[in-house]
Amino acid sequence: MKDKKFQFNVSDLKLSVSQVERIIGYKEGEDSGLVTGLIGEVIEEASQICSVKAEYAIFQDVRFEDRGKMIFIGNIDFDIKGIVYQQLKKSESVALFLCTAGPEISRRISNSMNEGDLLKGYVYDIVGSEIVEAAADLMQSNLEGEALNEGNKITNRYSPGYCGWDVVGQHKMFRLLNGEYCGVRLTESALMNPVKSASGIIGIGKNVKFNPYTCEMCNMKGCTYKKFRSG
Amino acid sequence: MNEILERLALCIEFGKINKTSPYPPNMKGQDGADELAKLALNEGVKPDEILENALIPAMEIVGGKYSRKEIYVPQMLMSAKAMNSALAHIKPFFQSGETKRKGKFIIGTVAGDLHDIGKNLVAMMIEGGGWEVIDLGVDAGTDKFLKAINEHPGAVIGLSALLTTTMENMKNTVSAIREKHADLKILVGGAPVTTDYCKKIGADFYSPDPQGAVNYLKQLVS
Ligand code: B12
Numbered sequence: 001m002k003d004k005k006f007q008f009n010v011s012d013l014k015l016s017v018s019q020v021e022r023i024i025g026y027k028e029g030e031d032s033g034l035v036t037g038l039i040g041e042v043i044e045e046a047s048q049i050c051s052v053k054a055e056y057a058i059f060q061d062v063r064f065e066d067r068g069k070m071i072f073i074g075n076i077d078f079d080i081k082g083i084v085y086q087q088l089k090k091s092e093s094v095a096l097f098l099c100t101a102g103p104e105i106s107r108r109i110s111n112s113m114n115e116g117d118l119l120k121g122y123v124y125d126i127v128g129s130e131i132v133e134a135a136a137d138l139m140q141s142n143l144e145g146e147a148l149n150e151g152n153k154i155t156n157r158y159s160p161g162y163c164g165w166d167v168v169g170q171h172k173m174f175r176l177l178n179g180e181y182c183g184v185r186l187t188e189s190a191l192m193n194p195v196k197s198a199s200g201i202i203g204i205g206k207n208v209k210f211n212p213y214t215c216e217m218c219n220m221k222g223c224t225y226k227k228f229r230s231g
Numbered sequence: 232m233n234e235i236l237e238r239l240a241l242c243i244e245f246g247k248i249n250k251t252s253p254y255p256p257n258m259k260g261q262d263g264a265d266e267l268a269k270l271a272l273n274e275g276v277k278p279d280e281i282l283e284n285a286l287i288p289a290m291e292i293v294g295g296k297y298s299r300k301e302i303y304v305p306q307m308l309m310s311a312k313a314m315n316s317a318l319a320h321i322k323p324f325f326q327s328g329e330t331k332r333k334g335k336f337i338i339g340t341v342a343g344d345l346h347d348i349g350k351n352l353v354a355m356m357i358e359g360g361g362w363e364v365i366d367l368g369v370d371a372g373t374d375k376f377l378k379a380i381n382e383h384p385g386a387v388i389g390l391s392a393l394l395t396t397t398m399e400n401m402k403n404t405v406s407a408i409r410e411k412h413a414d415l416k417i418l419v420g421g422a423p424v425t426t427d428y429c430k431k432i433g434a435d436f437y438s439p440d441p442q443g444a445v446n447y448l449k450q451l452v453s
Contacts, residue, residue, distance in 0.1 A: 024304060034309065116312070116315070189399075
């Protein structure tokens with residue numbers, strides 16, 4: 001399998017107004033008149049300004065160490081901890097990925113907020129997060145297709161900072177995937193700039209399984225995303 | 232209570248900014264917070280009373296509804312906007328010293344962190360609680376906090392962080408503030424922060440949501 005780079009239009013991502021409403025908290029059928037039109041407008045504006053990018057790189061040279069729950073990619077060790085280890089350990093190769101909604105949307109968020117349009121800034125913020133997630137979904141299903149062609153399966157995607165894997169793990173990831181294509185820079189504090197970006201790993205092999213991400217894997221209390229992602 | 236203030240409080244509770252604003256639909260065409268605050272002043276209501284009897288209690292109701300998940304962030308933001316339009320008429324009295332706020336609150340997202348939505352929501356609700364908010368923005372290092380503290384002695388401090396890594400910087404900033412200003416109150420928050428962590432780094436209070444912070448501040452000055 002080959003490394004791949006993607007550029008998406010926001011319209012490719014098929015964002016839905018009702019999904020954004022769910023994230024804000026509105027339940028099915030609840031009056032969301034205040035935001036419905038605005039969400040549509042923001043998605044439309046985002047499609048004019050955002051350059052959404054994603055990339056993955058395939059690494060064949062992987063080794064697992066059961067005792068420390070570590071994965072070695074080449075000679076770099078990743079301390080991914082038990083949960084992610086469990087999901088990845090049957091992989092024959094792995095993909096490291098990066099995706100970003102780009103810097104424009106972050107600028108739009110702060111501009112709206114600074115101009116006193118708090119609501120628009122907030123909606124932009126959520127739409128930005130959804131763009132990243134949807135871009136990662138598209139990239140992932142593309143990878144799945146490539147893997148299937150070779151008779152392989154893939155795992156779900158896992159990110160440093162989730163499921164016990166320290167967010168600092170991103171520094172090692174960025175050594176293997178420099179972020180140049182996506183235009184993402186990793187700061188000393190392991191924060192990706194632009195903010196609306198995500199990084200992670202996907203396992204590939206004949207014997208891996210795709211397990212849906214369940215909120216039970218995560219120990220985050222009071223998360224706004226919990227109620228509908230798990231339900 | 233004065234009838235104008237009652238109406239003003241309702242405008243803030245339900246996010247009616249001014250006469251032309253279409254939201255909420257059932258208040259269409261009516262005066263909003265902007266007009267009513269002006270009217271109250273013209274009728275001789277003291278700015279203090281407007282603040283104490285309309286703006287602050289209305290925002291408190293809004294914060295409570297949000298904490299109980301009866302409303303969501305968008306409605307809270309509309310209320311904040313309505314409050315700001317009323318506050319604009321009172322600001323000159325703050326400047327002249329005729330009306331006083333509860334105190335000063337310095338807030339920032341810590342060094343190495345660029346997340347600001349959560350911090351902005353907290354800042355907004357605290358302003359609604361009658362405090363002057365000094366917002367240091369994102370990636371605010373220890374020096375920036377110390378400088379602001381020197382400019383605004385006695386202010387309460389709020390720190391926000393969204394990653395476990397930048398939580399470390401939160402700890403450093405708290406220690407540095409403590410070294411020089413042992414008596415200042417420091418609030419912390421953000422997704423990975425917990426009450427335990429707050430205690431561990433020597434901060435005074437953690438709240439998962441803005442209203443918790445507003446209540447804590449209220450109790451500080453009561
Ligand atoms: C949406 C989201 C994303 C989006 C957008 C990110 C963004 N914020 O813009 C995307 C998909 C891009 C993303 C990416 C990542 N994310 Co993320 N993300 C979230 C999620 C689900 C919601 C964050 C959010 O916007 N909340 C809404 C705002 C309004 O809430 P808030 O900022 O927390 O603020 C509220 C309170 O905390 C409080 N508060 C905030 N500040 C203060 C201050 C004071 C004084 C007080 C009193 C209160 C207070 O009041 C606010 C209003 O209620 C959280 C989990 C969660 N439920 O919080 C994870 C979370 C923040 N992400 C996390 C991680 C790890 C990442 C990634 C590193 C993953 C990766 N490797 O790709 C990246 C990092 C991105 C980067 N730039 O570096 C972790 C961070 C913790 C950690 N392990 O370090 C979290 C906590 C998830 C988890 N379960 O572990 N993420």
